[in-house]
Amino acid sequence: MSKAIEFHFKSPNDSPGYLLGQLTMLWQRKLKKVLDPLSLTQTQFVLLAALGWLSKKNDSVTQTEIASQSNADRMMVSKVLRTLVDKRFITRQEHATDTRAKVIKLTNEGSIVLQKALIAVEETDIAFFVSLEATLSSFNKTMVQLIDSNS
Template identity: 70%
Template sequence: MHKEIDFQFKRPEDSPGYLLGQLTQLWQRNQKKVLDPLNLTSTQFVLLAALGWLSKKSDAVTQIDIANQSNSDRMMVSKVLRTLQEKKFISRREHPTDTRAKVIQLTEAGANVLQEALAAIERSDIDFFSSLGDKLPVFNQKMAYLIKQNKEE
């Protein structure tokens, strides 16, 4: 005889974690469809977007800056940046003041693919979340709140 498993939630649809997981998988599938033709993974796009955003404010963006901006693991960021460098989407040069750090910059090809990816991803997001209508701002606020409450410093 098997032990009865006791679930706190009566149905999977009552579990916020289950719902978030399902929604994330659907959203990631959408992202993949949009990014595959651009030869980018979702992670590569996130790091390029973080670099693009940070580059608007600084000429000396580092790997640590990108990891912090994207809320990503530093070792993973290092590996993905190497791949982006191999694709000629980014370049690395010596940091002017920190000998341990490299300055990461978008190349022209990287800026072009990022601009194309941003437009495609934004269209995809608008379509994906369109059924929320005027509830989208509240949905975004609640997601931002959960990120802030659960982010490890």
């Protein structure tokens, strides 16, 4: 007879990692439904949104800044940005002073699709998290704390 496996948690619902994984998968399914009609994956949306945020303050946003803003792997960002160029949502140009850097800009088509995606994703977020109502701000602060302490 094999030895019984021992778990630290009494049930899956006592495991924060398990619950976070389950919640993430549910949320990602909801986002996929609203992003698919816009020909965007969640990763593409995240990078476009990061570019949108960064472009509000800086006219010369680089791939590195997008990777940092989105907390994403630089190589993956480069690959996804190439796909967004192919879709004509962004342009990639040489940086004026740093020959190693690429400046990323939204195209008109990219701005339109990003605006549509932002509306759809924000509506989806509101609907998904509605049951938290009064505790949403505290939930968000806790997530930021976890991100900061594990980065």
